Amino acid sequence: MERKQRINDQWFFSDTYEKGREQETELSRFEAVQLPHNTVRLPYQYFDEKRYQKETCYFRKLQLNPSVRNVIRFEGVMAVAHVYLNGEYLMTHKGGYTPFEVELSTLQEENMVAVVVDSSERADVPPFGAAIDYLTYGGIYRDVFLIERQGMFIEDPFFITRNLHANTYQPQLQFQLETAGDLRVRLTGEDVQIDVDHVGVIGSNTVAFPEMTVAEWSPECPHLYELTIFEGTEVILYQTKVGFRRAEFTKDGFYLNGEPYPIIGLNRHQDYPYVGYAMPEEWQVEDVRVLKEELGLNMVRTSHYPQSPAFMAACDEQGLLVFEEIPGWQHIGDEEWQAVLLQNIEEMVLRDRNHPSIVLWGVRVNESDDHHDLYTKTNALCRRLDPTRQTGGVRYLEKSEFLEDVYTMNDFSYDGGDTARLKQEIEVATYDNVQVERRGLRTVEQVAGENVPYLVTEYAGHMYPTKRFDQEERLIEHAMRHAVVLNAAYENPHISGAVGWCAFDYHTHENFGSGDRICYHGVMDNFRVSKFAASVYASQQDPKQRPVMVPLTNWTRGDRNMAQSVPIYVFTNCDKIEVCYNGQSRGFYTREEGGKFAHLPYPPIVLKEFNFLWGEPFGPLEIIGYLEEEVVATKSYTNEPVIHDLEMTLSHHTLIQSDRWAAAKLTMKVVDQKGNLLPFLMGSVRIENHGGEVLGGNEVPLIGGSAVCWIRTLPEEMDEINITARYGSFEKHGIIHVIEQASNMTEK
Incomplete structure (x- = not known):
């Protein structure tokens, strides 16, 4: 069986590396960090990416049980990882996007794992060797797990969905074992519960399921089934979700x-x-x-x-x-x-x-x-x-x-x-x-x-x-x-x-x-x-799932060439729209038959029958979307936008405090009288927080009327994070409650 514990906490980080540092045992002079971790915090713009292209080192003390097989699994380390146990070299993994495991063979209970991370763009590691149009950053940036294995455990499981016809399948499960024994494989979900007993042999194993009728997976109906492998009938060796689709x-x-x-x-x-x-x-x-x-x-x-x-x-x-x-x-x-x-x-x-x-x-x-x-x-x-x-x-x-x-x-x-x-x-x-x-x-x-x-x-x-x-x-x-x-x-x-x-x-x-x-x-x-x-x-999605109506306009006089305001393309999945100008209806508009975008599921509706010359009176605009004669969307514009309010939205009002840090997204918008973003407004919004940390700093840049940041939890215990956002005379408040997670361990 496997006993798997995520260990994203209690890491220490050295932002430089010199030969022999992997043998360090005194960690107090290094920075305590939680994963996921980037070796360098970068500003939003105009930074030198070479700052993270260097060698760094991570450390973690581990209590290991010498009577079992101990494995450490890294889900992603950018870009080359050299792993050491108690100062002794174990292995090197190249490539920052795929997982790898390292067996920790030791007779000690107290141990030190060191990971020397090379985040430079090395010519021997994909995607490097020439120019690339994206950044790869550095560090241990995905989860790390400590796994204890003893007796039977599953390796390389592969659930093969053999389709017979329509939604009828006869799947197979393939996997590897190092120890023989009796197994039970269970598939449950969507009115299906099938148990198959299997005598596991050392090496390759194949479990054949009976023919079954299932609910097929699709983006519209993402049906999933629970696949579980038991040792005997009770001890879980492996569990995952699977789906059937052609x-x-x-x-x-x-x-x-x-x-x-x-x-x-x-x-x-x-x-x-x-x-x-x-x-x-x-x-x-x-x-x-x-x-x-x-x-x-x-x-x-x-x-x-x-x-x-x-x-x-x-x-x-x-x-x-x-x-x-x-x-x-x-x-x-x-x-x-x-x-x-x-x-x-x-x-x-x-x-x-x-x-x-x-x-x-x-x-x-x-x-x-x-x-x-x-x-x-x-x-x-x-x-x-x-x-x-x-x-x-x-x-x-x-x-x-x-x-x-x-x-x-x-x-x-x-x-x-x-x-x-x-x-x-x-x-x-x-x-x-x-x-x-x-x-x-x-x-x-x-x-x-x-x-x-x-x-x-x-x-x-x-x-x-x-x-x-x-x-x-x-x-x-x-x-x-x-x-x-x-x-x-x-x-x-x-x-x-x-x-x-x-x-x-x-x-x-x-x-x-x-x-x-x-x-x-x-x-x-x-x-x-x-x-x-x-x-x-x-706007191409089913309107019954989500009505969408977005006019491509800020409704201004003078941002477009020649002071034009139309045509206005309204990307919508509504049946029709109604246009109101200066409080008066200008009629209903539908899609043009055989128009420029006729092959789209929902072509845009184009407004081009009215225009206003420079210097003529200019009034407010309202566009109303209808689906089966019911109003499902409305967009209103003022002809004289001014700074009216600061809107603040929190993505999470509760975060889980665990071995890894969590974050809530704080979105602030400076809007006009109709609630529209002011698209050319720049500056910053000042965040004051009691608890947590604002990624990127407390002066959050206001880019085109919108200021966005993430607020993360810190390792020390706290019940809540209090937030105040200020822009000019506007002030908004929010609270994020923090709940401590008791354990992140699974036994299989």
Whole structure:
């Protein structure tokens, strides 16, 4: 059995390393830290990323039971970890995105684990070796577990959902044992409870379940089942959640559970302000909610690396398809580098192959050139470890060598006419500059040379970077470019769907982005606050699930060129909208039949029949959304916005104090008389807190009318965190209650 305890507390951290430091036993001169941990706290903008690219060292005292096998498991250490026990070297793991385990062989009860972490961009470790357009930060940034093993325990479990027909399956469970014994395997959920007795043998084991009718998993109905392995009939050896679904990319698009299922998705970087990758579990889970509910997506691509176990589990539970990708960005290194990549692929697949949300493995380094030998190996390895899923390889090349099952392509051919304009001044040449008719996407045949299973995995992004506080016209154009490509994906039945670049703004190296170390490519900013483009995606979801109505306007006179106020694109899934100007109805508006975005499930409604010349009277505007004749959304604008109020929202009113730190998100908005964000307002909001810590400091930058921060718990006990936010004469208060968790230990 296994006794598993998360040990994110009682770590000590040295922000420098010199040879021999791993043998330290006196820790008082080092900083006490909780995990997840980033080696350096960074400002939001204009920092030097080389600050974290160095060697550091972590220490933790451990009480070990010498009569059992002790294992320490690291879920993610960036980027190379050298592990020592009592000063003696144990192992090195390369790669910051996949887990690894180390056996702690000792006869002592009192022990010291030291982890020397090299966060530099080493040429022998993916994704490094050349330029990469994102930051990797440093440190032990995911959970760490201490595991005691004795007797029987389960290794490499793989739940294989063998489909017979429709929603009928005959699954198998494969796993490894080092000790023989009697087992019982139980599957429960959705009116199913099946027990299968099995005589476990040393080595490989296969348990065959009887034929069963099940509720299939989908983003709309994410049905999950509980899989439990018992030693005998009572002692739990292993437990996880599994799901049943049929997922296939074909020449005629993507099919889920036997039905055509157009994919609409975005890419996600696991990057947060101030702490980089080191955000606790609840914020990995929250990102899934944002992608699924706020943005209305049905797929996420984990660009460009495997992401946290908590994120993957939340995709299962909340219902979000996943295209999971290996670490890398354009560059392929030497043989040593490639060996590490293959190891990382194995670690990724073994960790995640039981997730029903994952429908595609990415086994090609993002936007790299063809490499027959390497990609033959990556495909073969992935198919051996998981023959149930298809493979894809994200490329920018037309007609490149196709070794995978799905031709996955970054198509940046739609430029909104920028190339034509630039060619009047200079000769423009980029890797994605192809001469095609100005449509949203290239055809499958043009890209692959023939009709093959095909998925678009990036578009927009760097072609039109847009800040949330940009001029209204740029925000509108940003949204329209996403809409054009998405419409083209829906138009072509041979395209399985499109996954845009990208969900959130992210931090990057000095040779990318806007010079402030930020790529403004997201439909939301790095704090997860929406830009206009977010509404393109959000408005495509079923209105019965969530009505959406977002007019692409700030309703001003003079932010657009020529002092225009229309056209106003209203991205909505409502049936119709009513427009009221100066308190008088201007009538009802519906979608134009056969319009520019006719292939979208819910094309925008365009308001262009009224306009106001510079100097004419300008009044308030109200837009009302109707669904089946019922008012479901209203948006009001004043014609004379002034600072009216400071709104403050807490994501959590209760946090769990445990071995790891937890955080609540504090969102503050300076709004006008109608509750609208003031999009050009800058400055800061002052936070006073009694208890906890404000990540990034107490002067929270006000960016385009919005100030966002996270408040974390600290190791010392406290019952509550009291918060006061001040902006000018405005003052808001909040309380976060802190509950201490008794234990984080599980026995299996």
